[in-house]
Amino acid sequence: MTIPQPALPASVATAWWNNAAxxxxxxxxxxxxxxIGLGWxxxxxxxxxxxxxxxxAGFGFLGxxxxxxxxxxxxxxxPADTYARAVAVGLLNTLIVSVLxxxxxxxxxxxxxxxxxxxxxxxxxxxxxxxxxxxNIPVLLQLFLWYSLITEALPGPRQAxxxxxxxxxxNRGFKFPVxxxxxxxxxxxxxxxxxCLAAVLIHRWAKRRQDLTGQPFPSVWAGTxxxxxxxxxxFLAAGAPTAMSVPELKGxxxxxxxxxxxxxxxxxxxxxxYTASFIAEIVRSGIQAVSHGQTEAAQALSLTRGLxxxxxxxxxxxxxxxxxxxxxxxxxxxxSSLAVAIGYPDLVSIANTAINQTGQAIxxxxxxxxxxxxxxxxxxxxxxxxxxxxxxxTR
Amino acid sequence: MKFLRHAAxxxxxxxxxxxxxxxxxxxxxxxxxxxxxxxxxxxxLFGFSAPDDKGNWTGxxxxxxxxxxxxxxxxxxxxxxxxxxxxxxxxxxxxxxxDILSRNTTWTTQRDTELGLNFAGxxxxxxxxxxxxxxxxxxxxxxxxxxxxxxLPGTTTELxxxxxxxxxxxxxxxxxxxxNEELAxxxxxxxxDVITSDASQxxxxxxxxxxxxxxxxxxxxxxxxxxxxxxxxHGDDQWFDLVKWTVYAMLEAEEKDITSKxxxxxxxxxxxxxxxxxxxxxxAGKALGVDEKWAYNVVKQVGNYGESFDRNVGMASKxxxxxxxxxLWIKGGLMxxxxxx
Numbered sequence: 164m165t166i167p168q169p170a171l172p173a174s175v176a177t178a179w180w181n182n183a184a185x186x187x188x189x190x191x192x193x194x195x196x197x198x199i200g201l202g203w204x205x206x207x208x209x210x211x212x213x214x215x216x217x218x219x220a221g222f223g224f225l226g227x228x229x230x231x232x233x234x235x236x237x238x239x240x241x242p243a244d245t246y247a248r249a250v251a252v253g254l255l256n257t258l259i260v261s262v263l264x265x266x267x268x269x270x271x272x273x274x275x276x277x278x279x280x281x282x283x284x285x286x287x288x289x290x291x292x293x294x295x296x297x298x299n300i301p302v303l304l305q306l307f308l309w310y311s312l313i314t315e316a317l318p319g320p321r322q323a324x325x326x327x328x329x330x331x332x333x334n335r336g337f338k339f340p341v342x343x344x345x346x347x348x349x350x351x352x353x354x355x356x357x358x359c360l361a362a363v364l365i366h367r368w369a370k371r372r373q374d375l376t377g378q379p380f381p382s383v384w385a386g387t388x389x390x391x392x393x394x395x396x397x398f399l400a401a402g403a404p405t406a407m408s409v410p411e412l413k414g415x416x417x418x419x420x421x422x423x424x425x426x427x428x429x430x431x432x433x434x435x436x437y438t439a440s441f442i443a444e445i446v447r448s449g450i451q452a453v454s455h456g457q458t459e460a461a462q463a464l465s466l467t468r469g470l471x472x473x474x475x476x477x478x479x480x481x482x483x484x485x486x487x488x489x490x491x492x493x494x495x496x497x498x499s500s501l502a503v504a505i506g507y508p509d510l511v512s513i514a515n516t517a518i519n520q521t522g523q524a525i526x527x528x529x530x531x532x533x534x535x536x537x538x539x540x541x542x543x544x545x546x547x548x549x550x551x552x553x554x555x556x557t558r
Numbered sequence: 559m560k561f562l563r564h565a566a567x568x569x570x571x572x573x574x575x576x577x578x579x580x581x582x583x584x585x586x587x588x589x590x591x592x593x594x595x596x597x598x599x600x601x602x603l604f605g606f607s608a609p610d611d612k613g614n615w616t617g618x619x620x621x622x623x624x625x626x627x628x629x630x631x632x633x634x635x636x637x638x639x640x641x642x643x644x645x646x647x648x649x650x651x652x653x654x655x656x657d658i659l660s661r662n663t664t665w666t667t668q669r670d671t672e673l674g675l676n677f678a679g680x681x682x683x684x685x686x687x688x689x690x691x692x693x694x695x696x697x698x699x700x701x702x703x704x705x706x707x708x709x710l711p712g713t714t715t716e717l718x719x720x721x722x723x724x725x726x727x728x729x730x731x732x733x734x735x736x737x738n739e740e741l742a743x744x745x746x747x748x749x750x751d752v753i754t755s756d757a758s759q760x761x762x763x764x765x766x767x768x769x770x771x772x773x774x775x776x777x778x779x780x781x782x783x784x785x786x787x788x789x790x791x792h793g794d795d796q797w798f799d800l801v802k803w804t805v806y807a808m809l810e811a812e813e814k815d816i817t818s819k820x821x822x823x824x825x826x827x828x829x830x831x832x833x834x835x836x837x838x839x840x841x842a843g844k845a846l847g848v849d850e851k852w853a854y855n856v857v858k859q860v861g862n863y864g865e866s867f868d869r870n871v872g873m874a875s876k877x878x879x880x881x882x883x884x885x886l887w888i889k890g891g892l893m894x895x896x897x898x899x
Contacts, residue, residue: 219672230720230721231716231720232716232719232720232723232731232732234731242721311743334747334749335749413704414705415694415702415704415705416704416705416731425749504736506740508734512734516645516712518645519645519648519711520717521672522668522669522672522673522674524648524652
């Protein structure tokens with residue numbers, strides 16, 4: 164809606180440079196030009212300096228042979244592979260430790276957070292000691308502690324702990340038997356994905372039916388059955404191969420089986436334990452933010468304790484919990500770059516090595532920054548979506 | 559590709575900002591005006607560069623930097639030491655944070671060219687070896703198939719290791735930790751079967767960090783050539799010359815039996831080479847842009863190469879390394895100073 168402006172007499176008409184709209188545009192253009200100019204100056208200065216020093220620039224090095232070994236990798240990797248593949252191995256290692264760290268820190272943090280609210284004096288105090296102790300010690304020191312605990316306290320591979328046949332615990336890591344991957348395993352994995360999908364569909368159908376008819380359906384049980392049962396049946400149907408790769412001591416080290424290396428374990432434990440202490444506080448504050456009257460009102464409706472928690476307290480607590488929780492997930496992901504100190508081959512460690520071998524520092528740092536930015540933004544986008552989903556819907 | 563390069567360059571704006579200021583003048587003039595040499599050294603490699611119990615930096619690599627300060631300022635104390643990890647060292651030199659990198663760095667084509675650096679001679683001819691606990695019962699590096707190997711990341715050592723195992727159709731599992739001390743601690747705790755590095759470094763680690771050095775043995779195979787020397791960046795040949803001729807002055811002094819103790823009695827020498835070295839016959843100092851007594855100051859304040867070697871890594875030190883290839887050429891080694899004239 165526009166309000167007609169009374170025409171001003173010519174004598175008091177403002178000059179164009181005093182016009183608020185013109186000024187607004189002018190300042191925005193000036194700021195933009197300043198930012199672009201500064202950026203351009205820095206970029207061209209860098210390129211000039213690189214040229215002056217005779218340092219080759221560009222991402223061409225990614226296609227060259229890396230020539231160095233990497234301790235652990237999910238992708239097949241050998242020193243004959245390219246730098247690009249080495250960096251991919253590092254990124255994958257970062258993702259694994261971040262995902263596992265986030266999952267376990269969330270569980271541990273939630274348990275500790277609820278325990279701090281416990282009416283049991285001992286449990287509540289122990290949780291408090293945990294939170295205050297762990298979150299006030301720098302995470303790098305904790306990583307060193309875990310790493311030296313693992314490498315110093317555990318015996319060498321020839322004297323490894325062997326509690327159950329096929330399982331070895333030594334300063335070379337935790338070795339355990341794994342099934343030899345065959346077609347049946349691929350089929351079972353596919354069935355697992357299908358089971359998860361089925362569980363979601365069952366849950367949606369059950370909810371709609373309950374909304375329409377008021378008839379409940381045990382969708383949790385049905386969903387669990389689909390997720391567990393479908394891969395199991397598929398595995399049996401495919402012949403259920405039982406061949407296992409069992410670790411055994413050969414020469415210096417164990418051959419075969421799966422491995423959790425000391426570096427990975429130290430980083431994973433360290434990040435989990437550290438981040439869990441923050442998550443515990445976030446969970447505690449979330450639960451305490453829900454007024455006790457809500458619980459009492461729900462109980463007055465004769466809801467069971469589980470339903471009170473699931474339907475009344477948690478949905479409201481989640482609104483408080485999710486935003487700071489997102490920050491903790493991002494922190495954990497970024498803290499995983501401390502891997503460099505204890506020798507876990509994460510993205511930063513491998514990119515640093517590549518930088519050193521090739522001298523392409525700027526390109527290497529750009530890759531690290533782009534990778535972390537992508538991962539962090541993905542986590543943030545997912546958590547924002549989840550936050551929106553959990554937000555209080557006003558009716 | 560041009561866009562990518564711009565994007566990458568933009569991502570490192572801080573580097574650019576810091577680089578702009580140090581490239582204002584030639585290194586030689588900048589150092590002279592500053593009055594102190596910035597020297598990049600190892601964070602702690604006993605015998606080459608490590609602080610002693612009084613906190614003074616000592617070692618063969620450290621002595622070279624002191625020598626350059628003595629040649630330029632007539633005072634070997636005018637050095638600021640900057641401890642660097644293997645991964646930080648080249649960036650520190652390229653960005654101008656340091657003037658000389660004297661940190662057991664191997665001379666390779668790629669470093670000499672693509673990284674924009676110049677190697678100013680060799681302070682120590684080394685080769686890569688393997689250190690193992692005696693109780694492992696290994697007699698040769700050829701028996702190391704399947705071993706877990708501790709190695710510093712971002713070094714030629716790391717590449718040689720992969721090459722050697724590939725060439726011999728063996729496999730290995732690397733454990734890479736950035737700091738010398740942490741890496742050695744991982745080895746001594748048994749995390750790795752073997753630690754690999756330049757043989758001199760292995761001797762240093764064994765002497766300084768093993769609870770009982772006699773329990774560890776360096777395997778006979780030397781799998782690479784590792785000529786270790788001081789490095790400067792491209793762009794200032796005068797500075798490059800000064801560092802290079804400081805190395806030669808230390809060698810030439812040893813060849814002529816001039817030591818920090820007897821140098822003052824040598825001034826009566828009739829040997830024209832000695833007279834040129836001591837600045838009694840002028841010329842070399844002016845050519846380098848420093849005082850004519852430059853070489854005198856180096857030898858008087860730091861010592862000749864042999865003195866520095868003995869004191870830091872040789873028989874007078876805990877490392878007890880043999881001169882080997884690092885003997886003077888007249889005694890069967892590779893150390894050879896270009897004629898100072």
